[in-house]
Each structure stands twice: as structure tokens, then as C-alpha cells.
Amino acid sequence: MDVTTLILGAGAAGMMCAAQAGPGTLVIDHAKAPGEKIRISGGGRCNFTNLHAGPGNFLSQNPHFCKSALKRYTQWDFIELVDRHGIAWHEKTLGQLFCDGKSAQIVEMLVRELRAAGADLWLGTSVVGVSHDGSRFSVILDREGRRIPVTAQNLVLATGGKSIPKMGATGLAYDIARQFGLSVTETRPALVPLTFSDQRFAALSGVSLPATTSANGTSFDEALLFTHRGLSGPAILQISSFWREGDEIALRLAPATLYEDLRAARQEAGRVNLTTALARHLPARLVEHLAGPLRLTGNLADQSDARLRAICDALSDWRHKPTGSEGYRTAEVTLGGIDTAGLNSRDMQAKALPGLYAIGEAVDVTGWLGGYNFQWAWASGHAAGTAIAAGARA
Known part of the structure; x- marks a missing residue:
């Protein structure tokens, strides 16, 4: 033929x-x-x-x-x-x-x-x-x-x-x-979820929020999704094309206005628990997950400006090193x-x-x-x- x-x-x-x-x-x-x-x-x-x-x-x-x-x-x-x-x-x-x-x-x-x-x-x-x-x-x-x-x-x-x-x-x-x-x-x-061998986000599986993801000088502002195996959602799929094994990724979870919002809330409702105040800006399950590592205790009135700034800085530059990706099996x-x-x-x-x-x-x-x-x-x-x-x- x-x-x-x-x-x-x-x-x-x-x-x-x-x-x-x-x-x-x-x-x-x-x-x-x-x-x-x-x-x-x-x-x-x-x-x-x-x-x-x-x-x-x-x-x-x-x-x-x-x-x-x-x-x-x-x-x-x-x-x-x-x-x-x-x-x-x-x-x-x-x-x-x-x-x-x-x-x-x-x-x-x-x-x-x-x-x-x-x-x-x-x-x-x-x-x-x-x-x-x-x-x-x-x-x-x-x-x-x-x-x-x-x-x-x-x-x-x-x-x-x-x-x-x-x-x-x-x-x-x-x-x-x-x-x-x-x-x-x-x-x-590429355009693939990233994984962690210790399943560190398993308790957060299904939680989603807007975030900025960064790796090797490139950033994307889109939705982030926690999974049993690691991280997914558009923000992660985008950054996966720029990430390489052994590299860290940086996650900005906090809204840009969070520090000023918390200071204002402290003035108006200082007796509100810090985790309750944060849950107004971030998913409650995520705040609960971070309560230990970030020592999120006490009421807003108990937090100094420096303490609020430190919390916001931590939420603006949350770094993790993925073990790998889900591979060609799910890569788009x-x-x-x-x-x-x-x-x-x-x-x-x-x-x-x-x-x-x-x-x-x-x-x-x-x-x-x-x-x-x-x-x-x-x-x-x-x-x-x-x-x-x-x-x-x-």
C-alpha cells in the first residue's frame, strides 16, 4: 500500500x-x-x-x-x-x-x-x-x-x-x-503530583486552598491540594515541571494581608483563640495540623507583634522536600x-x-x-x- x-x-x-x-x-x-x-x-x-x-x-x-x-x-x-x-x-x-x-x-x-x-x-x-x-x-x-x-x-x-x-x-x-x-x-x-515517602500530609488529605508554590526561581498562584501521598492541585502540577529530585519547594499559604488582619482582630477581639482566628483565613484542618509545629497556643491578646509576624512568615515560606512524583502513571x-x-x-x-x-x-x-x-x-x-x-x- x-x-x-x-x-x-x-x-x-x-x-x-x-x-x-x-x-x-x-x-x-x-x-x-x-x-x-x-x-x-x-x-x-x-x-x-x-x-x-x-x-x-x-x-x-x-x-x-x-x-x-x-x-x-x-x-x-x-x-x-x-x-x-x-x-x-x-x-x-x-x-x-x-x-x-x-x-x-x-x-x-x-x-x-x-x-x-x-x-x-x-x-x-x-x-x-x-x-x-x-x-x-x-x-x-x-x-x-x-x-x-x-x-x-x-x-x-x-x-x-x-x-x-x-x-x-x-x-x-x-x-x-x-x-x-x-x-x-x-x-x-510533568504536570504531576509530588509525593512524600513519610505520607506527612495524609491527615490533611482532601484539604484545598489557594497558595503560591515556588521552586528553582519559578512561582505559581493556584489551588493546592493535600493528598494521602503528598501534594497535588494546579499549583503543584505547574511547579512539578520546574522541580527536580532533591529540590525543596516553598509554599506560601498565608494571604498577603494576614499579619495586618490578625493585628486588627487582636484589637477588636483579643480573647479569641489564635487557632480560631487563623481558621478564618485558612482551612481549620490545616490550622490544627500546624498548631504543634508552629506552637499556635493562647489567645490573640497573648501574641506580640513579633510573634504574629513570625507565624505569618512561617506560613509564607513553608518548605518541604518531596521524595518524588507520581510518575508517568498520572503525569498529564x-x-x-x-x-x-x-x-x-x-x-x-x-x-x-x-x-x-x-x-x-x-x-x-x-x-x-x-x-x-x-x-x-x-x-x-x-x-x-x-x-x-x-x-x-x-
Whole structure:
């Protein structure tokens, strides 16, 4: 079987690429349904992009690499596509856009787009082997137990990273990239809960509050969640991309006004217990947990300015050293990937092997939490797909 373009992976980037590449394109995926990560994202409503998406929201060894694709296919372009398909959406916090209905609407939209462009989609299909004879790629596929040889002018690596292996995630894209001479940077779980071997927060499991988390010079202001295994919530998922084993994280739990609020409360109601006063600003279970370590005893009237300041300082810089993370099992994305030094930033094509493309999560471009990784999938898939289509017309 001969095709113009073979896309490995029917995820966000792969389907977007197929919708641009057009006739002669075959998209394959080992799963029984396309866009599995899209379906489970955003609590089933798909945080499909972010109003504030830009190069500053992405991590890479080359922070400039993502600029071209993101500039040429923006969040506004994807919103226009969503609107054209009549999918209702809403903005949550921090520019995050979600479907009003189910995330399956985004999957269905992408399938309609790729089929309208003349591309084919094979599910339940895996890769057995890949080679290149100097002019075309030869790929052996396994489709429902049948070996099918396919030759293609273009091969697109869109199989993602290692995150969520229970969905079948593997390092296939990295293996193929290395086979053809591309380097792969260090990969690690990202947007992932952090864990502590001593389960020090088990008693606080389920407690959530707004917080600032910091690590290695980067900070995020979002919700923090205590779990039996450690720390989670958006604030922790964000900082996990910047944290490394052996590093501390700093948690700011106290509102910026806490010191002045406690002083004012001391003037008005000095007989109120200190823990009661603090529980007006922080979850009661957290205050109870901290009562011993911070010696939270007595009434407000018993506390000097220096004592109140010391308490507030402790709550503003609560430091802990995580043992590790929950790993790829729960990580939303993979940090690192195919080295951008070997790719053309305009069309995502390998510099050393024309016809080989890498897009989406497989590449060393990782977004923040909040729809940014989907926007990279749309932008990089669009960049590769339009370049393939342009080459076919030339």
C-alpha cells in the first residue's frame, strides 16, 4: 500500500496535521478510538486552549523554537474552528477554555475535519517496523493481526510522550527519531503530583486552598491540594515541571494581608483563640495540623507583634522536600522529547531527513497546565500539515 503521508498517532497533533495534509494521508493509532487524551482532559470537558497562550508558557531547551508555529496558528484560529463546528465553550480561570458539553465534541470535530480533507483513519493499528530506502519510508503495520506494508513519502511522529501508560503511551516516537539520527533530550513526568515517602500530609488529605508554590526561581498562584501521598492541585502540577529530585519547594499559604488582619482582630477581639482566628483565613484542618509545629497556643491578646509576624512568615515560606512524583502513571504530559535542534521550527521537519516530521508532545516543547499543551498540538500539527500539503501541490 502506498500513501503520500503516514501519521503515527491519532491524538490532537496527529489529527490536526491530517486535516491540513489532505488526500493521500493515512493516520493510524493502536487505540480503539481516536483522541483518547482529548476525551479524558479537563474532567471530560477538554481544556482545549488558553486565551493567553504564547511562547512564554512553554518549556524547552530552545525556548524560541515554538514561536513560529504558535504565531502562525494561534488560539484564536482554533477558537474559530470550534465556533465553526457549533461547539459551545466557556472560560474558566486564567484564560482556560473548556467545552460546555463533552470533550468528545473536539474529537468528533477533528475526525470530521480530517475526513473532509480526504485523509483516512485506521484504529487498532500498531507499528511493527520502520525503514527508509533513501527516497521513501517503509512501515510494517499490524492491523487486527494482519501485517500490512505501507510506503510513504512523509512520516509524521505524533504518538506523544510517555505520560499515562495505561492508555498505551510509549516512547515509540523517541525510538524512531533516534533510528533516523535525531537526538532526544532527557524526558521526565510533568504536570504531576509530588509525593512524600513519610505520607506527612495524609491527615490533611482532601484539604484545598489557594497558595503560591515556588521552586528553582519559578512561582505559581493556584489551588493546592493535600493528598494521602503528598501534594497535588494546579499549583503543584505547574511547579512539578520546574522541580527536580532533591529540590525543596516553598509554599506560601498565608494571604498577603494576614499579619495586618490578625493585628486588627487582636484589637477588636483579643480573647479569641489564635487557632480560631487563623481558621478564618485558612482551612481549620490545616490550622490544627500546624498548631504543634508552629506552637499556635493562647489567645490573640497573648501574641506580640513579633510573634504574629513570625507565624505569618512561617506560613509564607513553608518548605518541604518531596521524595518524588507520581510518575508517568498520572503525569498529564512528558517534559522533554525529540530535540528541537534537529527540526525546522517552521514546518517541524527533520533537517537531516526530508519527509520526517515530529509534532505535539513527542517534541521537546512542554506547556504549562491550562490548555497550553493542546495549543502546541494544534499549532505544531498545523505547521507540519500545511507544509506537507504545500509540498504536494508544488
